[in-house]
Amino acid sequence: MIAATLVAMVSSSPALAWGKTGHRVVASIADGQLSGLARAHVKEIIGVESLDEAANWPDEMKSDPALFWQKTASPWHYVTLDGITYDHAPPEGDALEALDRFRATLQDPAASLADKQLALRFVVHLVGDLHQPLHVGKCCDRGGNEVKVAWFGKPTNLHAVWDSAMVDEEQLSFTELAAKLERHTSDRDVIAWWDINPRDWISESAQYRETLYPTAADKPRPPADKKSKAPAKSQAADIRRICRENGVLVGVGGQLANVVRIQPPLVISDEDLDRTLEVLDHALTQAASS
Numbered sequence: 001m002i003a004a005t006l007v008a009m010v011s012s013s014p015a016l017a018w019g020k021t022g023h024r025v026v027a028s029i030a031d032g033q034l035s036g037l038a039r040a041h042v043k044e045i046i047g048v049e050s051l052d053e054a055a056n057w058p059d060e061m062k063s064d065p066a067l068f069w070q071k072t073a074s075p076w077h078y079v080t081l082d083g084i085t086y087d088h089a090p091p092e093g094d095a096l097e098a099l100d101r102f103r104a105t106l107q108d109p110a111a112s113l114a115d116k117q118l119a120l121r122f123v124v125h126l127v128g129d130l131h132q133p134l135h136v137g138k139c140c141d142r143g144g145n146e147v148k149v150a151w152f153g154k155p156t157n158l159h160a161v162w163d164s165a166m167v168d169e170e171q172l173s174f175t176e177l178a179a180k181l182e183r184h185t186s187d188r189d190v191i192a193w194w195d196i197n198p199r200d201w202i203s204e205s206a207q208y209r210e211t212l213y214p215t216a217a218d219k220p221r222p223p224a225d226k227k228s229k230a231p232a233k234s235q236a237a238d239i240r241r242i243c244r245e246n247g248v249l250v251g252v253g254g255q256l257a258n259v260v261r262i263q264p265p266l267v268i269s270d271e272d273l274d275r276t277l278e279v280l281d282h283a284l285t286q287a288a289s290s
Contacts, residue, residue, distance in 0.1 A: 018132040019164030020056050024174035026128045027055035029182060045106075045116045052174065054121040055128065073098075076126065078135040078143055084206035086199050095135065096198055099126045130201045133209035134159045139275075140246045140282040148289065149214060158212065231258035235287040242283035248276050 018026075031051040034042065046054060058077070061069050076098035079086060089097035102119035105111045111119070129135045137143035144158035151165045170177060195201070236252045239260050243250045251261035264276070 018128045018135070018162075019167060020059075021164070021167045021174050021177065022132075023055040023059070023125060023128050024052040025167075025178045025181065026131070027051040027124050028174060028178040030124070032178075032182075042120070045113070045120050051124055055124050057121040058125040076122070077129050078137055079130070079202060080137050080139070081202070081206055082139065084203050084210070086202045095126050095129055096202065098122060099130070099198055102126070127198075127201075130198060131205060132162060133205045133212060134162050136202050136205040136209055138206075138209070139278055140242075141286075144212070146242075146286060147213065158214075162212070233258045236260050238287040239280075239283045242286055243279055246279045246282070248279045250280075 028051070042051065058073070061073075064070075075090070075092045075094055077095055079094045079096055080090075081087070086096060099122075102122045105115050105119035106123065134144040141147055142159070144162070145160075147158040149156060149158050149161060151161050152169075156165065167177070172180065231254075236258045240250050240252050251263070253259045253261050262280075264273075268276075
């Protein structure tokens, strides 16, 4: 019961970016809507610790050098999709697979208190993560971390803007921001947003994600150097590096090392070909904007 209640409460909150403040806001709103019974279950598990305290714990534990936090739990903060529909978790797991497992732990009467504490903190955190569009990422750019943008003239990346920059710009405490959002959330909004199916949250976040990326018109274009016709040596190296980081090997040649060489195998599946072209497109776009 506690798992289902928390998922419903947290998922009915308006969308935010999820840095520390964002996670505290969504947990604070959820805490304010808990029933007396659900609140008693929460207190039974984490005692006097509030949900807004618990919300950032999974991120804070990334500083722990233990293998569990450095490797096992690392993929649990996001999902990666080819389109907008979730298919399945990779072998190392992802946020949805972890959320399902932690919900089961909370519902298991035989689970230890320590396991339930871990599960509850992760449930509060992961529901927030799955509502951050760039935690529902697509191939190759690490959830927008490799997409360079400017925020009020300061260089940053798209993921950082959504994780914290937009929220921090409000210059409000998490309690003030939670109160502001609640004032602007109508009963009609709550009804429309009340959906406890995580796959629906993922699809919705993926739809929003597609609207966040800068278009060609948004990106500054360097002036063309038509006189010198300087070879694009650094861009070719960037393309090779980005492709290699995403599992596609290309070469760089020519007398000036400004030629990207592609040597596909004689036999290649449609799936591998599509993946290769997607990585190349990403690498060319990144190199052109750098």
